[in-house]
Every structure is written in structure tokens, then in C-alpha cells.
Amino acid sequence: MSNKVIFTMLSLFSIIVLGACIIGFTLSAKTPKEWWNNSFIYQVYPRSFMDSDGDGTGDLNGITSKLEHFADLNVSAIWISPIYVSPMADFGYDISNFTDIDPVFGTIEDFTNLTTRAKSLGIKVLLDFVPNHSSDEHPWFKQSVQRVKPYDDYYVWLDGKLVNGSYQPPNNWLSVFGGSAWEWSPVRQQYYLHQFTRGQPDLNFTNPLVLMEMEKILIFWIDHGVDGFRMDAVNYLIEDARFLDEPASGANVPADDYDSLDHVYSKDMDQTFVILKTWRKRIDAYSKKDKEQKLILTEAYADMESMKRFYEAGSDVPMNFMFIGQLNANSTTMEFKRAIDSWLGMVPKGHVANWVVGNHDNSRVSNRFGAGRADQLSMLTAVLPGLGIIYYGDEIGMTDREMTWNETVDPAGCNAGPERFMLKSRDPERTPFQWDDSMNAGFSTANETWLPVNDNYKQINLAKQKMEDVSHYKLLKQLVKLKKTPVVATGTTEVILVTENVLGVIRKLPDVKPVVLLVNFKNETVVVDARTWMNIPAELTVFAGSVGSGIPSEVIMDTTEIYLPAEASVILY
Numbered sequence: 073m074s075n076k077v078i079f080t081m082l083s084l085f086s087i088i089v090l091g092a093c094i095i096g097f098t099l100s101a102k103t104p105k106e107w108w109n110n111s112f113i114y115q116v117y118p119r120s121f122m123d124s125d126g127d128g129t130g131d132l133n134g135i136t137s138k139l140e141h142f143a144d145l146n147v148s149a150i151w152i153s154p155i156y157v158s159p160m161a162d163f164g165y166d167i168s169n170f171t172d173i174d175p176v177f178g179t180i181e182d183f184t185n186l187t188t189r190a191k192s193l194g195i196k197v198l199l200d201f202v203p204n205h206s207s208d209e210h211p212w213f214k215q216s217v218q219r220v221k222p223y224d225d226y227y228v229w230l231d232g233k234l235v236n237g238s239y240q241p242p243n244n245w246l247s248v249f250g251g252s253a254w255e256w257s258p259v260r261q262q263y264y265l266h267q268f269t270r271g272q273p274d275l276n277f278t279n280p281l282v283l284m285e286m287e288k289i290l291i292f293w294i295d296h297g298v299d300g301f302r303m304d305a306v307n308y309l310i311e312d313a314r315f316l317d318e319p320a321s322g323a324n325v326p327a328d329d330y331d332s333l334d335h336v337y338s339k340d341m342d343q344t345f346v347i348l349k350t351w352r353k354r355i356d357a358y359s360k361k362d363k364e365q366k367l368i369l370t371e372a373y374a375d376m377e378s379m380k381r382f383y384e385a386g387s388d389v390p391m392n393f394m395f396i397g398q399l400n401a402n403s404t405t406m407e408f409k410r411a412i413d414s415w416l417g418m419v420p421k422g423h424v425a426n427w428v429v430g431n432h433d434n435s436r437v438s439n440r441f442g443a444g445r446a447d448q449l450s451m452l453t454a455v456l457p458g459l460g461i462i463y464y465g466d467e468i469g470m471t472d473r474e475m476t477w478n479e480t481v482d483p484a485g486c487n488a489g490p491e492r493f494m495l496k497s498r499d500p501e502r503t504p505f506q507w508d509d510s511m512n513a514g515f516s517t518a519n520e521t522w523l524p525v526n527d528n529y530k531q532i533n534l535a536k537q538k539m540e541d542v543s544h545y546k547l548l549k550q551l552v553k554l555k556k557t558p559v560v561a562t563g564t565t566e567v568i569l570v571t572e573n574v575l576g577v578i579r580k581l582p583d584v585k586p587v588v589l590l591v592n593f594k595n596e597t598v599v600v601d602a603r604t605w606m607n608i609p610a611e612l613t614v615f616a617g618s619v620g621s622g623i624p625s626e627v628i629m630d631t632t633e634i635y636l637p638a639e640a641s642v643i644l645y
């Protein structure tokens with residue numbers, strides 16, 4: 073943008089003289105270009121996307137067979153949740169070989185097939201990188217248990233505390249999935265730390281050998297054609313070396329629930345940022361020859377100050393979970409405004425903002441905000457500056473499918489027990505993608521799928537939404553286009569309380585019509601004078617209304633008197 077402004081200010085003569093210098097300077101300072109800026113990235117949960125061989129579980133060839141879907145949406149990249157060799161204690165987040173593909177998903181040749189075809193369609197491929205822990209079936213861990221050098225120090229081992237003649241865990245730390253974070257090894261006669269399931273021993277990141285192993289893994293996948301990494305649970309990498317008990321949080325939850333403690337010694341340690349910086353450097357140095365920069369996204373549910381530090385330490389996309397962790401169906405318009413403003417204010421100069429709509433750890437957006445507001449978050453994400461990240465199924469408004477205790481397979485649900493599993497289980501948001509109204513929603517030919525297909529697949533499926541004039545799918549395609557328009561890509565941003573219940577976002581550039589989003593948080597029709605409150609032209613055209621709003625596209629609206637039905641959102645331009 074600064075380029076364009078500078079150019080229009082210069083005379084033709086000086087462009088010839090100075091232009092070359094400016095271009096030269098900009099290129100050397102800012103190449104390779106941030107290709108993800110002003111785009112959407114699509115998260116694929118591979119077990120649930122498409123099953124190519126009829127065993128009931130999604131796989132790589134399934135994804136490959138559906139690459140046209142991403143091209144049709146025109147997302148810039150897909151990121152795929154773990155596909156590595158795994159005993160599946162945490163459905164792939166427990167890895168027993170970081171450089172090979174699990175047979176459930178296919179082979180390394182299938183992966184190469186996927187990336188080659190994706191590239192030919194202009195779709196980039198990002199992998200999930202899970203450095204905090206391996207599986208307890210990883211050869212490193214098996215040798216660590218036996219104290220075989222150099223693996224003896226690859227994990228976080230501590231002696232037990234001797235209490236009244238018997239050993240107890242070294243401290244009170246809890247696993248994210250409930251219960252002690254320590255597991256006794258009768259062979260080694262020590263406890264190992266596992267911040268997630270006991271099948272996921274934490275690696276020892278104060279050990280330089282472990283850091284080297286992780287760099288090798290990153291390089292391996294760059295050699296196999298990946299365009300970047302989504303780094304899982306990075307704020308858990310390092311623990312305070314004193315291993316002190318953590319204080320109680322005061323939350324009203326059972327004593328073995330993770331939320332019962334304040335995680336001041338096991339999370340968000342300063343050393344995390346140092347490690348991230350070394351990975352950034354290594355990846356950049358290795359891929360310097362490539363035209364485009366490799367993307368690093370980091371997953372950490374953390375405060376604003378940490379987010380800023382993640383940017384500064386080399387994360388291109390410190391995933392912004394505000395629409396998941398901070399805001400919900402009960403949030404006020406003011407709370408939305410404050411949260412969005414503070415994020416935009418935090419993003420350091422030269423970096424790209426990002427907005428996460430959903431993921432495999434949280435209820436789907438249709439459930440978090442209500443089915444009538446399924447589009448509200450993708451519309452916000454599209455109109456706000458930067459990158460949008462959507463979860464498979466968001467594009468058709470898929471909903472959670474409630475599970476019985478018997479059907480529950482997620483360890484987070486199973487550990488919580490039959491009374492509380494529904495509060496913790498992540499199964500409801502992981503059901504198979506609903507392609508069409510045929511058997512298993514077109515996901516698989518198996519008699520039984522790894523998680524049940526949602527019963528609503530005859531009403532909610534992609535094939536149907538492609539046929540309909542108005543659908544979540546058609547809307548999302550429009551939103552992907554909107555992101556690339558000059559006003560949305562480069563304009564200024566204002567978030568405005570139009571009324572107590574209506575949030576407005578305006579994107580502006582000099583001498584062109586603004587792009588305006590209005591969101592009705594009330595579930596009754598409201599009439600607003602957006603012209604006065606937002607200082608916008610008296611007439612604007614409807615770009616798109618949320619599904620169910622009944623607001624037709626391409627009509628001209630009098631902005632002094634806009635009727636917004638219950639729960640509706642609308643974009644004007």
C-alpha cells in the first residue's frame with residue numbers, strides 16, 4: 073500500500089528515476105511476499121474429511137480426491153492435522169514416527185501425490201508439527217525408559233516424592249485431559265511428565281539433542297514439499313526447572329480437572345520464544361532458495377502480550393482464538409468491539425492479523441453462536457484485515473453431533489468419565505464431512521465410520537448447497553473473493569457500535585465506496601441509521617447477507633434506514 077501511495081504522489085518523471093530505487097529497496101526488504109495475507113486457510117481434520125478405501129476413516133488419497141473443493145473455494149492453503157505414525161491415543165497427536173505416514177492415512181508416496189496435485193491447483197499445504205511430546209511408543213521413549221544413551225535425557229524424568237514410605241508424583245501438576253501429569257515407570261523407577269495423555273510423554277526441550285531432532289523433522293517435511301507448519305501447543309514446550317507445585321485457581325471444578333490449577337510453572341515460559349526463533353531461522357535459512365516464504369502458525373491460547381511476543385519471535389500467525397476462547401453467543405456488542413480493537417492494536421507493524429473461526433478442539437461455530445449466526449463469524453473474519461482460518465465443515469454450516477458415553481472415543485471425554493464427558497469431549501465437532509445425501513454423507517462406503525455421521529446430513533451437505541441460490545457455501549466463496557478486493561486488503565478499519573445491539577465494521581480507501589459489515593446481535597429485527605453513525609454514503613449495494621436473513625444481494629440500500637432481521641449480518645459496498 074505504501075508503494076501505491078508513494079507512486080501516485082510522484083510525477084511521471086521522478087517515477088522513472090526514483091521508482092527503480094523504491095522497487096529495489098522494497099523487494100530486498102520484503103521478499104518473499106506474505107502469500108497468506110488477505111486469504112483464507114482451511115483446516116482439514118484428516119480422519120473425517122474423505123475416506124478413499126472404505127475403512128471408515130478419512131485418509132490422504134481421500135483429501136487428494138477432493139482438492140478441487142479447495143480450489144473452488146479458492147483458499148490459499150490447507151493445514152492438515154497430524155498424519156504421522158501413531159498409536160492414536162490422541163488421534164494422531166501422539167506420534168511414534170515424526171517422519172513417516174500412518175498406514176490409516178496412507179504412505180509417503182500418497183503424501184507426495186497430494187502436495188504435487190495441490191501445487192498444480194495453486195493450493196499450498198501446511199502440516200501440523202507437534203513438538204511438545206511424542207508417543208510412548210516412539211523408539212526414543214522406549215530407549216529412554218531403559219536409560220539408553222543419548223535417549224535417557226530426551227524426556228522429562230523426575231524421582232517421585234517419598235511420602236509415608238511410598239512414592240508419589242514429583243508435584244501436583246495436572247494433565248490438560250485431567251488427572252496427574254506424571255506417570256510412574258516401573259522399569260526406570262522414575263516419573264515422566266505428560267501434559268496431555270499418558271501416551272504423550274513431554275520431550276525435554278532443555279536438551280540440545282531434542283532441539284536438533286526437531287529441526288531435522290522440519291527439514292524432512294520441507295524436502296517433501298510442505299509450505300509451512302502449524303506448530304501445536306507451543307506454550308507447553310518448556311517447564312520451570314524447579315518443578316514447584318502450582319497454586320489453586322479457585323475454579324469450581326473437580327480437583328483432578330486441569331482448570332483447578334493456575335499453570336504458572338508448566339506453561340508460557342520465556343524460553344518458548346527462544347526456541348521459536350531458532351526454528352524460524354532454521355526454516356528460513358533452509359528454504360531461502362524457494363520463491364515463497366514458509367509459513368509458521370503457532371497454537372497457544374494465551375494473552376495479548378504473549379501474542380505480540382509470538383509475532384516478534386517469528387510466528388507469522390500466532391493463532392487468534394478470540395472467537396473461540398473469549399467471545400460467545402452471550403457477548404455484548406461492546407465486548408466484540410473491545411476484543412477486535414485490542415487485537416488490531418497489538419499486531420506489530422509489518423505483520424498480518426488473523427482470525428480463527430473454529431478448530432477440532434472446540435464446538436463448531438454454529439453451536440457456539442447459534443445456527444442462525446453460523447455466517448456471522450466468517451463474515452467478520454472476511455471483512456477484518458489479514459488472514460481467516462476456517463475448520464472443515466464451517467463452509468457448509470455443519471453442526472456438533474451429540475455423542476453418548478458409549479460413542480465417546482476422545483481421550484479428553486473418556487478421562488472425564490460418564491458424568492462429565494460431554495463437557496470435555498471433542499468428538500461432537502469431529503464428525504465426517506457432509507458431501508452429499510448418499511450413504512454416510514458421501515464420506516465413506518464403510519458400514520460404520522470412525523465417528524457417526526451427523527443425522528442432519530440430508531439437510532446440510534455440500535452438493536445441496538452448491539445447487540441452492542443462497543447457501544453458506546456460496547456465501548463463503550463470495551467472502552474469499554471479498555478479502556482480495558483493494559478496500560478490504562488495504563483499507564483502514566473502524567469497529568463501531570452502531571446501536572447497543574448492532575456492531576459495524578467499515579473498511580475505507582480514499583475515493584472509493586467503503587465496505588461495511590453490520591451484525592445484529594439481537595434476535596429481533598432492528599432498524600438502524602448506519603449512515604449517520606458510521607459516516608457512510610446514503611446508498612450502498614448489498615454484497616451479501618447471512619443465510620436466513622432474507623436480504624437479497626445486489627439490491628441498493630438506503631443506509632439511513634436499514635432493516636436487519638433477527639441475528640442477521642450484512643455486507644454492503
Ligand SMILES: *[C@@H]1O[C@H](CO)[C@@H](O)[C@H](O)[C@H]1NC(C)=O
Nearest residue numbers: 073106109422423424561562
Ligand atoms: C498485506 O497486504 C496488504 C495489501 O496488499 C498490504 O498493504 C500489506 O502491507 C500486507 N501486509 C504484509 C505484512 O505483507
Ligand SMILES: *[C@@H]1O[C@H](CO)[C@@H](O)[C@H](O)[C@H]1NC(C)=O
Nearest residue numbers: 133134136137181182185186
Ligand atoms: C494420486 O491420487 C489420486 C486421487 O486419489 C489417484 O487417483 C491417483 O491414482 C494417485 N496417484 C498415485 C501415483 O498414487
Ligand SMILES: *[C@@H]1O[C@H](CO)[C@@H](O)[C@H](O)[C@H]1NC(C)=O
Nearest residue numbers: 110111145146147148553556
Ligand atoms: C483465487 O485467488 C487468487 C490469489 O489471490 C487470485 O489470483 C485468483 O483470481 C482467484 N481465483 C478466482 C477464481 O477467483
Ligand SMILES: *[C@@H]1O[C@H](CO)[C@@H](O)[C@H](O)[C@H]1NC(C)=O
Nearest residue numbers: 168169170171172173211212
Ligand atoms: C521412521 O520411519 C522411517 C521410514 O520407515 C524410518 O526410516 C525411520 O528410521 C523411522 N524413524 C524412527 C525414529 O524410528
Ligand SMILES: *[C@@H]1O[C@H](CO)[C@@H](O)[C@H](O)[C@H]1NC(C)=O
Nearest residue numbers: 233234235236237238239240
Ligand atoms: C502420613 O501418615 C500419617 C499417619 O498415617 C498421616 O497422619 C499423614 O497424613 C500422612 N501424610 C501424608 C502426606 O499423607
Ligand SMILES: *[C@@H]1O[C@H](CO)[C@@H](O)[C@H](O)[C@H]1NC(C)=O
Nearest residue numbers: 225227228229276278279280
Ligand atoms: C533434560 O536434558 C538436559 C540436558 O541433557 C539434562 O541436563 C536434564 O537433566 C534433563 N531434564 C530432565 C527434567 O530430565
Ligand SMILES: *[C@@H]1O[C@H](CO)[C@@H](O)[C@H](O)[C@H]1NC(C)=O
Nearest residue numbers: 399400401402403439440441
Ligand atoms: C449464555 O447464557 C445462557 C443464559 O444465561 C447460559 O445458559 C449459557 O450457558 C451461556 N452461554 C455461554 C456460551 O456462556
Ligand SMILES: *[C@@H]1O[C@H](CO)[C@@H](O)[C@H](O)[C@H]1NC(C)=O
Nearest residue numbers: 474475476477478479480490
Ligand atoms: C452402551 O454399551 C453397553 C455395553 O456395550 C451396552 O450394554 C449399552 O446398552 C450401551 N448403551 C447405549 C445407550 O447404547
Ligand SMILES: *[C@@H]1O[C@H](CO)[C@@H](O)[C@H](O)[C@H]1NC(C)=O
Nearest residue numbers: 125126127128517518519520
Ligand atoms: C456391511 O454390512 C452388510 C450387511 O450387514 C454386510 O453384508 C457387509 O459384508 C458389510 N460390509 C463390510 C465392508 O463390512
Ligand SMILES: *[C@@H]1O[C@H](CO)[C@@H](O)[C@H](O)[C@H]1NC(C)=O
Nearest residue numbers: 442444594595596597638639
Ligand atoms: C430470542 O431469544 C429468546 C430468549 O433467548 C428465545 O426464546 C427466542 O426463541 C429467540 N428468538 C429467535 C427468533 O431466535
Ligand SMILES: CC(=O)N[C@H]1CO[C@H](CO)[C@@H](O)[C@@H]1O
Nearest residue numbers: 162165268304305371431433
Ligand atoms: C487446536 C489443537 O491443535 N489442539 C491440540 C493441542 O495439542 C493437543 C496435544 O497434542 C491435542 O490434543 C489438541 O488437539
Ligand SMILES: [Ca+2]
Nearest residue numbers: 123125129131
Ligand atoms: Ca480410509
Ligand SMILES: [Ca+2]
Nearest residue numbers: 274308309310
Ligand atoms: Ca513440555
